[in-house]
Amino acid sequence: MSSKVECEVEETPLGKFLTPPQGYYIRAPKGLVGVIPDKTNISGVDPKGTSTIYRGYTIDDIGEHADFYEGAHLILYGHLPNESEYKEIKSKIDKYRGEIPEKVFDALRYVPTTHPMYYASYAVSLMGQYYAPEWKFEEDFLYDHALRLIAAMPVFLTAGWHLARHGTFYRPDSSLPHGKDVLRMIIGRMPSDLEARAFESTLVLYMDHGFNASTFTVRVVASTLSDIYSAIAAGIGALKGPLHGGANEKSMAMFLEAQEKAKAKGLELKDYIEEYIKERLANKQLIMGFGHRVYKVHDPRTDVAGKFIRQLKDGEDWLQVLKKSEEVMKKEKNLPANIDLYTGVLYYQLGIPIPMYTPIFAIGRVVGWSAHYIEQVLNNKIIRPTEDYVGPSGLKYAPISERK
Numbered sequence: 001m002s003s004k005v006e007c008e009v010e011e012t013p014l015g016k017f018l019t020p021p022q023g024y025y026i027r028a029p030k031g032l033v034g035v036i037p038d039k040t041n042i043s044g045v046d047p048k049g050t051s052t053i054y055r056g057y058t059i060d061d062i063g064e065h066a067d068f069y070e071g072a073h074l075i076l077y078g079h080l081p082n083e084s085e086y087k088e089i090k091s092k093i094d095k096y097r098g099e100i101p102e103k104v105f106d107a108l109r110y111v112p113t114t115h116p117m118y119y120a121s122y123a124v125s126l127m128g129q130y131y132a133p134e135w136k137f138e139e140d141f142l143y144d145h146a147l148r149l150i151a152a153m154p155v156f157l158t159a160g161w162h163l164a165r166h167g168t169f170y171r172p173d174s175s176l177p178h179g180k181d182v183l184r185m186i187i188g189r190m191p192s193d194l195e196a197r198a199f200e201s202t203l204v205l206y207m208d209h210g211f212n213a214s215t216f217t218v219r220v221v222a223s224t225l226s227d228i229y230s231a232i233a234a235g236i237g238a239l240k241g242p243l244h245g246g247a248n249e250k251s252m253a254m255f256l257e258a259q260e261k262a263k264a265k266g267l268e269l270k271d272y273i274e275e276y277i278k279e280r281l282a283n284k285q286l287i288m289g290f291g292h293r294v295y296k297v298h299d300p301r302t303d304v305a306g307k308f309i310r311q312l313k314d315g316e317d318w319l320q321v322l323k324k325s326e327e328v329m330k331k332e333k334n335l336p337a338n339i340d341l342y343t344g345v346l347y348y349q350l351g352i353p354i355p356m357y358t359p360i361f362a363i364g365r366v367v368g369w370s371a372h373y374i375e376q377v378l379n380n381k382i383i384r385p386t387e388d389y390v391g392p393s394g395l396k397y398a399p400i401s402e403r404k
């Protein structure tokens, strides 16, 4: 008898999808590389493989042109807002930014000066306790909580950061646009319009990115029919890791270390970065801000961020360093830069403290997390794969005195 199993084959722009017959397991590759666990309408790789699609638009088009409210409306509701929809989402986000329960701030007064991503998940869970003890799966209710979280996340992230360091924090100003107000609360001064626009554009670029690790985490928690606060607190934990959102901090830390070394040798960073990267590679160290599970050739988000970097402080110098780094990595490893290399530099130009870089990623990505939470719970199947147990079996319990 033949042991060959016939799978159903579906041709798609991404490639061939295989569905095995019932009763067969699928042995997924490590890291779930190439595995497609579900469909989504929110975002995904452009079939040409050169960009990501946000609800029909390319990510770079939206990142360059849409403001925060437009980007959030597109990701959450599936289309760019008309004028009345724009007014509505703007007024809700601006209002909710000012409506954080005072007790959340009280609790944040006691956080130590650890990494702000720790208290992000803590504050999100805390908000769940105030807002959502009775969770419902009604659309209006879900969207309202999504908007509350989108509005609130930057407020307590910045409050926690400042409270832990100097005991006070900047209250939100609901009369300012979201991006500008968030940047003001982080840097403690009113940003220029250009700075606010550059910052806001990175939030839009970060809003969503298919089934990345943190979004998939959010969907797993959502699939248990837990509430949005619990799901997003889990997503924050996944985003914190240096292989995911943490890379924008690590890449800037790398440039600053290289700058110190260059200075000691009397060189400019752009003339030293090649040696620095090669040295790291020779020591088998990762070059943070390079490589991507999806973009194997080019990350289009870097083009948008690069346009803003050029216009900000020391822009031309930074672009030379970035381009040189990309040249070296292309030659040595054939790996493209990813958005984190560029946002690291852009946030540095804006005077943002490095430990706030990953929280800023979360301030953008909370939009996508919320959309994925809602998409998952409204068409749910619990995500529960099967393991391939390869440990021992047949052992019997023995009292401790009999164990070697």
Ligand SMILES: CC(C)(COP(=O)(O)OP(=O)(O)OC[C@H]1O[C@@H](n2cnc3c(N)ncnc32)[C@H](O)[C@@H]1OP(=O)(O)O)[C@@H](O)C(=O)NCCC(=O)NCCS
Pocket: 031, 242, 243, 244, 245, 247, 285, 286, 287, 288, 289, 290, 291, 292, 293, 294, 333, 335, 338, 339, 340
């Ligand atoms: C993003 C990342 C996790 C993607 O991982 P992945 O899809 O599993 O890619 P792979 O690990 O298969 O990479 C292929 C090869 O390139 C190497 N590589 C990948 N990224 C590298 C980097 N940033 N620096 C040096 N080498 C790298 C890998 O070690 C691997 O080499 P090998 O074949 O000799 O083992 C990975 O590129 C990485 O760790 N990058 C640095 C962190 C980062 O910038 N993350 C932000 C992502 S937006």
